[in-house]
Amino acid sequence: MTEQFQADRTYDHVYLVFIDTAGYSTIVLSNPRDRAAHAFDLLRERMRSRLAQLAAERRCARSGVWSWRGDGGFLAVHDDSESVARDVALEAARTFLTLDLIHLRDEFARAGVGGELHLRMAVHKGTIQHTGEGRTGTIHSPDINLAAHLEKATPRDCLAISEDVYRTAGPYAQQFAPVGSHEGKRVYLMAGDGGPERAVKAWLASRGLDGGTAVHAYPERPSSEEKARLLDAASEEVLDMGTALRTSSSRLVTTERPARYRDAVRSLLRRGGVYSCFLLDPSSDAAATLARQYQEDMTRKIKDSLERFGRFKERYGAEAEGLRVYQTDEFPGFSALAVDMRRPDGLILYSSYLMGTSPYGVIEHGDMPHYLIGPAAGPVFGRIRELAESRAATGNAKRVL
Numbered sequence: 001m002t003e004q005f006q007a008d009r010t011y012d013h014v015y016l017v018f019i020d021t022a023g024y025s026t027i028v029l030s031n032p033r034d035r036a037a038h039a040f041d042l043l044r045e046r047m048r049s050r051l052a053q054l055a056a057e058r059r060c061a062r063s064g065v066w067s068w069r070g071d072g073g074f075l076a077v078h079d080d081s082e083s084v085a086r087d088v089a090l091e092a093a094r095t096f097l098t099l100d101l102i103h104l105r106d107e108f109a110r111a112g113v114g115g116e117l118h119l120r121m122a123v124h125k126g127t128i129q130h131t132g133e134g135r136t137g138t139i140h141s142p143d144i145n146l147a148a149h150l151e152k153a154t155p156r157d158c159l160a161i162s163e164d165v166y167r168t169a170g171p172y173a174q175q176f177a178p179v180g181s182h183e184g185k186r187v188y189l190m191a192g193d194g195g196p197e198r199a200v201k202a203w204l205a206s207r208g209l210d211g212g213t214a215v216h217a218y219p220e221r222p223s224s225e226e227k228a229r230l231l232d233a234a235s236e237e238v239l240d241m242g243t244a245l246r247t248s249s250s251r252l253v254t255t256e257r258p259a260r261y262r263d264a265v266r267s268l269l270r271r272g273g274v275y276s277c278f279l280l281d282p283s284s285d286a287a288a289t290l291a292r293q294y295q296e297d298m299t300r301k302i303k304d305s306l307e308r309f310g311r312f313k314e315r316y317g318a319e320a321e322g323l324r325v326y327q328t329d330e331f332p333g334f335s336a337l338a339v340d341m342r343r344p345d346g347l348i349l350y351s352s353y354l355m356g357t358s359p360y361g362v363i364e365h366g367d368m369p370h371y372l373i374g375p376a377a378g379p380v381f382g383r384i385r386e387l388a389e390s391r392a393a394t395g396n397a398k399r400v401l
Contacts (some may be wrong), residue, residue, distance in 0.1 A: 003061045005078075005130040005139070011062075013082040015089035015125045015165070018142060018151035019047060019096075020072035020227075022118035030114030039113045041172065044068050046100050051075055051092045062090045066139065077130070077138065082168065086125075088262035090161075090172045093121050097159050098193040120190075122151035122160040140269060145211060146183060159190045178201035201301040203286050213380060216372040221351070224251055227337060234273055234339045238265075239387055241278040243290060243353075244301040244334040248277065249308035252316075262312075265342050269322040277325045278391055280400070284329035287318075309401050325401035332387045341385050345375050348384050 021027070021043065028036050048065050055063040057075070060374070063077040063085075075092075079085040093168065100231035105117050126143025154160040156262035159176075163186035166173055177196035180203055189199040200385065226232055240248050251261040265275055280287045282299040306325065313320045336350040351370040373381050391397070 005076075008131055010127060010129050011109075012127050013078070013085065013125055013190075014128045014141075014143075015077040016147040017051075017075040017087050017089050017093050018072070018122045018147050019074070019093075020120045020123075020151055022156035023116040024071040027113065027115035027117065033109075035113060039108055039111070040071055042107065043071075043104060043117075044073070044105060047075070047092075047096060050096055050100060051077070051088070054088045054092050054095075058084050058088055059146065060084050061101065063088055066152070070286045075117055083170065086165075086168055086172075087168070087203050089123055089125075090165075090169065092192065093123055093159050094172070094175065097121055097157070097190070101157070101192065107213075118156040120151055120154040120156055121159040122147055122154050122161070123159070123165050123166050124150055125168075146185065149181055150187065153187075153201065153207060154189070155191075156204040158199065159204050160192075160194070161188050162186070163188070177276075180207060182207075187368050189244060208312070213375045213378045214374070215380070217372045218372075220367050221370055222246075222349070224261040227349070230337060230339050230347060231261070231264035231268055233347070234268055234399060236340050236343070237274045237276060239270060239276050239278070239315070239336065239338040239341065239388060239392075241332075241391065242289075243280050243300065243303050243340070244270045244332065245277055245279045246301055246305050249305040252312040253308045265323075266319065269316075269319055272322070274322045274324060276326055276392070277309065278397070279325070280331060281327040281329045287330040288327060290331070298392070299373075306400065313401060322401060326392070326397050326399050328391055328397040330391055330396075332391055334384075336384065336388050338385070338388055341388065346385075347372060348381065348385055 009117040021040065027039060031039070050066070051063055054060075060077060061079045061084075064075065065073060065075045066076045072238065077089040077092075079086045079088075095304075101119055102116070108117055124143055124147035126146075127137045128141040128143070130139050150160055150162060161169065161176060166176060166186070166188045169176070173188075176190050178186065178200040179189045179200050180187055187203070189203050191198040191202050193361055229355045242248070249263075251259070252265060254262065268275055279302055280290070280298070285300065309323065309325050313323055334350050334352045336348055338346065338348045338350075340346045341348055349370060349372045351368050353368070373384070375381050
């Protein structure tokens with residue numbers, strides 16, 4: 001720093017630059033500890049040098065790396081002339097993203113550093129209170145938290161700025177595209193390898209649309225091991241709902257070891273829980289419609305599943321009393337694995353079926369996206385729960401095992 005922050009003083013219009021290594025784990029796992037540490041030291045030094053160079057050129061009063069922890073940290077920039085601090089902070093971040101990052105990747109490759117180097121950067125400004133002397137002191141401000149959270153929300157290899165920075169960005173503003181909001185602030189983004197359209201796409205790909213709810217999405221059906229983790233979390237009941245439940249029933253009688261899903265079901269039943277399965281009545285109109293659309297023997301699939309459920313109950317006897325299998329003539333258009341869904345801490349893993357005939361073939365249900373939701377997901381959780389409950393209560397549901 002060319003000048004220290006003075007003790008017990010409040011500073012306005014301080015620019016806070018946060019930087020984080022998005023590829024940290026790949027570098028740590030791909031290199032000896034000393035080589036990885038050297039790589040991140042190089043990253044820190046390059047950022048410090050870039051900031052120092054620009055601060056000297058523009059005669060900025062106070063700037064430097066305030067805190068750094070291995071793979072990232074934050075910088076504080078301030079001058080009595082706000083435009084000076086703005087230029088230093090934004091130019092340092094922009095140049096580091098579009099130029100220094102490329103050179104660092106080349107240096108990592110020449111030094112034999114494995115893994116991928118990607119960065120997330122964010123700039124916010126606000127008022128800070130400084131206590132203590134120089135960099136050994138402490139700065140306090142809610143704006144520090146906001147800047148840190150904004151960096152975490154930023155797509156990799158991008159630079160985000162808050163609306164507070166954008167309003168005073170001057171000539172830099174045209175390099176940023178409006179992409180959405182975060183914690184009540186409008187966000188503007190620059191992509192390191194493209195124009196405004198690239199920035200918008202990067203934000204949408206990582207953050208989704210504004211107003212979204214807390215939903216965990218998976219591009220295809222989670223593994224049996226991951227589903228078993230859901231069953232392990234159940235305290236009262238698991239509802240397994242589909243068309244034929246071919247996959248679930250097969251996992252209960254598998255000869256493979258370990259049989260993680262079957263063991264989770266058995267554990268649930270031994271602790272007094274209920275495992276309720278709902279599948280289609282093979283004689284229903286819905287089963288016939290699906291058979292035509294999917295061009296498969298739906299009746300045989302359902303009967304095979306029932307036979308496997310029966311084998312499980314026969315093998316484990318009284319232990320399997322909590323397994324309840326129902327048939328219904330209603331098809332809600334989705335499958336679900338629900339854990340204590342009537343409780344405040346319930347969870348539902350669900351996936352919609354892709355319906356309709358097509359000359360291009362049929363997409364298997366396991367290849368469709370799956371979503372894990374809890375009550376925090378809002379109305380969608382309540383609606384999926386209602387649909388699951390209504391299938392159990394209506395549709396001529398009949399217990400067959």
